[in-house]
Amino acid sequence: MGHSGSKRAPRTADQILGGWLGRVAGNMLGKPIERGDVWTRDRIDRYLRRADALPLTDYLPALEPPPDPVEFELRPEWQECVRGRIHGSARDDDIDYTVLGLHLLETHGFGFTTEQVGEMWLLRLPYLQTFTAERAAYRNLAAGVRPPLTATVDNPYQEWIGALxxxxxxxxxxxxxxSRAAAMARRDAVxxxxxxxxxGAMWAAALIAAAFTADGPRTAVEAALDRIPPRCRLARMVRRAASLYDAGVTWQAALDQLERETSGLPWIHTVPNAAVLTAGLLYGAGDFTATITLTVxxxxxxDSNGATAGSVAGVLCGAAAVPPQWTEPxxxxxxxxxxxxxxxxxxxxxxxxxxxxxRD
Structure with missing residues (x-):
């Protein structure tokens, strides 16, 4: 569905730039507290209250010196990601894969194969900048294992968030x-x-593609659900988050319920993260700042959820409407x-x- 030469072309360019800016900004917002087993919702809000930063409308503030360096220990990269210290984005795998995906499509086109994705990793991505499922797949590729076995040999992280x-x-x-977005994401993910x-990857790609023409996040979430098996656990949790929102449950109460229903899954698993992301998108109601701050x-x-939420919100509103406190730094x-x-x-x-x- 190209828009070359149509009135939509300038709008689409602005939306794509919004998606890139939103992804980078959301990633940077979440990066200092990316450790879900320590930085619970309660701890994040305690930190923000201590910093007098609720409601959150900008990057994370730094508490210096931290009132309790054990309770509020930020990730080592925090100095590049907190309010007032950001000069360009910090390096992060959430952005590396976006860049690598762009290079893949420029090199091989939309008909790329899963094997070509693997070759691109080996050629362009340092092994130690990969984690969990990606590191397992990388190790398998280097040992001569071919897709789709790269996903299953000695890989306990097959349903974690890396492909999303x-x-x-x-x-x-x-x-x-x-539909096309989901099909391409599937070839990458396997x-x-x-x-x-x-x-999760198919759903996220479809969600972003749908956001270009949707009248808001609720419509985009619904369109993305059409691209994945309706009875899979991911689809059930996304629908659950949407039903809580539709029923008028508060954001906090909705997340409490979603947390109970995904308890036992690791904090980097796709399903609970998709639930948090869906809630952020719906309760953010298309407002860029509300969407990424609620998600984080x-x-x-x-950082992964903030990045995806920022991408969707940036596409929905376009780069020109992303507030400058997120883009200027x-x-x-x-x-x-x-x-x-x-x-x-x-x-x-x-x-x-x-x-x-x-181009199509």
Whole structure:
């Protein structure tokens, strides 16, 4: 569904830039507290209250010196990610895979194979910048294992969130076409994931593609559900989050309920994170700041969820409507471990993405 030459082309370019900026900003917002087993919702809000930062409307403030360095210990990278200290984005795998996905599509087109995804990892991505399922798949690739066995050999992380965080690019290049976005994300995801791990990537890509033409997050969430098996656990939890929202339950009470229903799953598992993300999108109601701050305050994999929420919200509102406190500190620049892309300009990456989106 290209929009080349149509009145929608400038709007689509602005939405893709919004998606890139939103992804980077949301990632940076969640990065200092990305440790879901320690940084619970309660602890995050205690920290924000101590910093007099509720409601949260900007990047995380730093408490210096921290009142309790054990209780409120931020991740080591916090100094690059807190309010007043951000000069361009910090390096993060959530952004590396987006960059790598762009390079994949520029190199191989929309008909890329899962094998080509694996080759691209080996060529462009340092092994020690991969984690959980991606590291297992990388190790398998290096040992000569071929997809889809790369996802299942000695890989206990097959349903974790790694494939979902790689999905944005497939949504951005498929504006208004969730079906194509989901199909592309699936080919990428099966390198390292199975089951709900793959469905999470398909759902996220479809969600972002749907956001280009949806009248709000509720419509986009519904359209994305159409692209995954209706009885899978991921679909059931996304529908549950939507039903709590529709019933007028408060955000806090909804997250309490979703947490009970996903208890026992690891904090990096796709299913509980998709529930937190869905709640952030719906209760954020299309407002960029509310969407990413509620999502990050929801806990679990905060930087990954913040990034995806920012991507969806950025597409919904467009770059021009993303508030400047989120974009100005990024200085139109990312750090990346992907060979050849460090210090790339966000605006350039977005323009390259837009060229792909209208190429069909």
């Amino acid at each position: 965080i790689r999905a944005d690019i497939h949504g951005w290049v498929s504006p208004g076409d969730p 390198l390292s994931h199975t089951g709900n791990g793959v469905y 305050r929801g806990g679990l994999d905060t 990024l200085e139109d620049r990312i750090r990346s471990a992907v060979f050849g892309f460090d210090a790339a300009r966000i605006s350039d990456l977005a323009a390259r993405t837009h060229r792909l989106a209208i």
